[in-house]
Amino acid sequence: MNLQEELKINLQKEFNWVPPKQLYIDIIRIKKPYGHSTILAEFIALQLKKRISLRKIMRQAIKFSKEANTKGLKIQIAGRIQGKEKAQIKWIQTGRVPLQTIRAKMDYCAYSVRTIYGILGIKIWIFIGDK
16 A cells, blocks of 8 residues: 555545545655755754754754755744743844835744754744745
């Protein structure tokens, strides 16, 4: 049984799918995954759980997003970063991130991750280009 059939069976069980109706699933591979904010946030969350240095994680995320040909990136991480007593907000920005421009095509994600120190919030803005 392949991945597509397993997914189909699980969805049918989850939504109480009636047998006469058919369910079609298309799996599409993302060509540049680090150009999407949710995938980049999951990458950062996984690295934070492994207790890797915050600056190193941010530099890697910037490198991956540049490879995906994004025009700008802003990452903000808030909470008890690396176990500090007081909560902090750390952010880094590269390129253009026009948050006030309506015609700018942006990809945004807010993601929370549970670490041994507590919950951290990750926000990512990716500037894709003008419409």
